[in-house]
Amino acid sequence: MADGVLEIGDADFEKEVLQSDKPVLIDFWAPWCGPCRAMTPIIEEMAKKFEGKAKIAKCNVDDNPITPGKFDVKAIPTLIFFKDGKMVEQVTGMMAKPKIEELLNQMIG
Amino acid sequence: MDANIYDLIIIGGGPAGLTAGLYACRARMKTLLIEKMIPGGQIMITDWVENYPGFPEGIAGAELAERITAQANAFGLETAYEEVVAIRPEGDVKEVVLTDKSLYAKTLIIATGAFAKKLGIPGEDDYYGRGVSFCATCDAPFFKEKTVVAIGGGDTAVQESLYLTRFVDRVFLVHRRDQLRATRILQERALSNPKITMVWDSVPEAILGGDRGLEGVRIRNVKTGEISKLPADGCFIWIGITPHTSFVKNTLATDEYGFIIANERMETSVPGVFACGDVRNTPLRQVATAVGDAAIAAVAAEHYITA
Secondary structure, eight states, X not given: OTTSOEEOOTTTHIIIIITOSXXXXXXXXXXXXXXXXXXXXXXXXXXXXXXXXXXXXXXXTTTOOHHHHHTTOOSSSEEEEEETTEEEEEEESOOOHHHHHHHHHHHHO | OGGGEEEEEEEOOSHHHHHHHHHHHHTTOOEEEEESSOXXXXXXXXXXXXXXXXXXXXXXXXXXXXXXXXXXXXXXXXEEEOOEEEEEOOSSSXXXXXXXXXXXXXXXXXXXXXXXXXXXXXXXXXXXXTTEESOHHHHGGGGTTOEEEEEOOSXXXXXXXXXXTTTOXXXXXXXXXXXXXXXXXXXXXXXXXXXXXXETTEXXXXXXXXXXXXXXXXXXXXXXXOEEEXXXXXXXXXXOEEEOOGGGTTTSOBOTTSOBOOOTTOBOSSXXXXXXXXXXXXXXXXXXXXXXXXXXXXXXXXXXXXX
């Protein structure tokens, strides 16, 4: 993908996230959510910044009902950080860029 | 050192901060706006704004935020994404302390706004993001054809409850008094909406739930003392706002709720420091009043430097 953000869905969640050899950040979003739109440039920037070190992904909750349900996501934006197939952190609401970077750096380190 | 001193640092990137930036840039002041998260402020999570002039059909909060941001950027507003920890505003050069460094300016405008107040009852934190929400535009579609409880009686509570009815089957609107505080036109819409059931004279006591998530809200009638449970899948909380002012503690005068005291020229208790928008002790908190405040603050800051 041009912007480096991987689009994941119910079908490939297991393979792309749980079996990933790199840490993963998933941004749960939907087109109708204003704050989610505002988060998009930050997520794209993270994808550039952490290219090769972490997988930055997004999941459209309208098209993929199963994955958000698994993690009881009933609010967006929600960011979930995974390492070695396990959830490390789940954050609801907009999240500041330095905090996202800090968490990603911790997971890489 | 002088080259690194801004004429103006604006803290906060909502409608007030962005408008102050727009005016300051047009006045050719060397200006920096510091935003903790994303420009736009509280209207980012407001579904619909229909009382801001110039948009006769109304406009989505997020779109209005995007437009104000674009307009400020068009005049060259510089933005830094940092968190302000403290300010040291005494003296001619004011220090803005970030997490890892300081920035300096001749004047400051505080436009940090406010955030939604929490209820402070059991279950609220446990179910946040899993049924408890402060944002209908973000989360309403998760409750399609379900029942939700909404708490509050002001403009936000009523406006957002009306938005919820586009998705949910039923909204119990719980209010501690026997009439709404919201603007009349909103009251009329809520009271005539078949999906909204008013629960008067009642306050929430606990958010209830189990393994399957949120299951309801326990409420108490303040007149009769009667306790009951409203079964629901979600609980939306709109009981007012608290200002973002922890970083100005002991430097600027605030009122008993923490709002910064500023006069009609937006001057705070410290010369060269101005406050505008929701963070100020103002009788009305709207986009229209925030941007008006901001224009005054920017011009007052300019005069402060040139005087």
